[in-house]
Amino acid sequence: MTQISPPSAPAAGDLPAPPADRPRLGVHRAWAVAAITFVTIIGAAAFASLPGLLIDPLHTEFGWSRGMIGFAVSVNLALYGLTAPFAAALMDRFGIRRVVAGALLIIAVGSALTVRMTQSWQLVVCWGVLVGLGSGSMALAFAATVTNRWFEARRGLVTGILTAGGAAGQLVFLPLLSWITEHHGWRPAALTVAVAAVAVVPFVWFLLRDHPADVGLAPYGAARFVPKPPPVVGAAGRTLRALREAARTSTFWLLAGTFAICGASTNGLVKTHFVPAAHDHGLPVTTAASLLAVIGVFDIAGTVASGWFTDRLSPRRLLAIYYGLRGLSLMFLPVLLGDSIHPPMVLFIVFYGLDWVATVPPTIALCREHYGDSGAIVFGWVLAAHQIGAAAVAYLGGVVRDTFGSYDLVWYSAGALCAIAALMSLVIRRRPVAVPALAVVG
Template sequence: MKRLHPAWLVAAVAFVALVGAAGFRATPGVMLHPLHEEFGWSLGTISLAVSINLLLFGLTAPFAAALMERFGIRRVVAYALLLVSAGSGLTVFMRHSWELIALWGVLVGLGTGSMALAFVATVTGRWFVQRRGLVTGVLTAGGAAGQLVFLPVLALLVEDHGWRTAALTVAGAALLVVPLVLWRLRDHPSDLGVTAYGAAVVESAPVVTTGAARRALGALRTASRTPAFWLLAGGFAICGATTNGLIGTHFIPAAHDHGMAEPTAASLLALVGLFDIAGTIASGWLTDRMDSRVLLGWYYALRGLSLLVLPVLFAATVRPSMLVFILFYGLDWVATVPPTVALCREYFGASGPVVFGWVFASHQIGAAIAATSTGLLRDRLGNYDLAWYIAGGLSISAAALSLLLFRTRRPAASPTPVAVPA
């Protein structure tokens, strides 16, 4: 019987870790109104805490990727899960909005950012030569699986037992994954004396001699001199604005505005997570076989068209047309990740995971801007319609940015050299 390659076990543990940290990603949508009702904070104020979380979630990613190069994947991921657990658990004691910002925004932002998609790029870059696109899709879908598992449960917990019980549930889930990470997650194939999956020879683990901050900033400095980086970052910023920032944060409150019960709206958002798993895995499979620029162009254009029709789909009950939107948006949700990771690897070589961390930072900057601006727009106009139309137009422009990458098909930057032992 053929022995299972250790790369698949590492990928499985990484998937579970991503699921364990994903609980917090499901909490803002179900907690906006409970926090508003208990503390009297405006939706704009609560959305600010979400925006800071989204911003740090992105800005931490490139530094976390560099820290994984310096100190190892296992150690960074374990500390990240502890931060998520502490940040979520301590919210039960808060009384002021600045505490929400410090805990939801800063602590959880740093923790989840250390396990963002740069973590996925690092794992697949080290452990896989073949099936990289597919595994990237599967690991990316781990976040969606976490949302699928947690969101309906959290909505029911908030409704029946209050938001504090939901916050403690997220904290416990993140904490439970830490022992598994310490036990089974490995930093590099050479630690076990094996090749990466699909590689011909065992390669020694690179010895990084520069600090994590210097490494991350150096990769940014090199990448920012190329048009490809700005095209990828611009498209991914719009991706973040139209997923985490807009739908992820405001879909449930928007549905509530139309008379839909929050558990029902949360279940719809969970369905997005379910279809996202299929869509992201399929996107990874396609990334191994098609030009990633074409895939991104299609993904963004179709997303834009779906957002333009969303305002007329809301109602007090779930209509078939809304289910069609949920199906499509779920398939498209983070299908953009595998081709974007592949393009970062194509253009920036060995620095690809760190550069992708910066591209992902732009994703979260877009998400943060969208989360806050949409909350303020809702406070001022009393509805979300204009936000959906703006997001639709931006998504179509992201498709154009992706197709412009055809002008820079050749690698735009050489890999950053890393010292290896003789």
């Protein structure tokens, strides 16, 4: 495989002046940046909480099939994934603040415009294209970029915390949005999403910083000051070159394949279809949405714990355990759904919640280990596979429900796929063969 050497270190005379802004009270500025990123991801998670609540209201009001509505959600999920790697490169070119603030505004516009739609294609454009593009720029590549720039130590833990921000947002907004949808209709719920996205913009613009060197600090845990790299031009070219180099390794395809199954079994299936599936069994929508929110509670604990484990244990073995347990839980779900909450269902919610996005910290760690400085961009492409898997199941799940009148086939199929992902994780090499970094310079 063609190897691209990392850029040489700058000469001593090129280094900036010694850091002028020291941490106060022993707290490194990186933790403040992580906190702002966490809040931003929470706000952005509001829009991700809505699609599963819209399926029945839109079907009732407009007569659109669940497959058609699922197609709009699948466009959203696919663009979310395909935008992520380019967003990571754009952050290197224009800075984190500009990219994230712009993404939040696009989300707000797309969500607000849905209240005026009368045709199904407008749902695809507003929610599928606009919100998909905006959310893709707010994807987990954002968390990976912040972690890689601001932290040398505790990267796994920080990745877990930031990833849990999405779950925290789901916890905050799902009960609220379900209540608004049930009592006031889906349009006020869509406007609530738009307002939430706009509300986060000032935090990003005025409080977030692109690099530790902007405030005269070394990354947290680093032994030396790291100068801020110059803007990297040619974001699209750099992103595609990183993909081309990574695609020559088997590790990339294994990571992409397992993460596609991850997306299929979470965002595509549970987040999109759990509420309507539970409603099919007689469970009220608000109650089903509350269960999905409780998944978010345990997701926070599970993801943070996964980050802690990733700093200490083999990431590939962790992935095998996570996928295996997830597949087992999905196999039992069809017999657990009913018209009321009972202890076995609560056990599933707790078990599944702990595993929801626990796969993210070890996946990011493997990307960083194998692809070095381009790890965030490569993870963006792996995340694209995640969202393509989610998009496929978001659409196919609706088609299966329309065809067979039940989601059971989808649950069993997702469980089998997770078992395959567990085996694929164990095949990933422990270390890269001979590539210290894929530092592609535009």
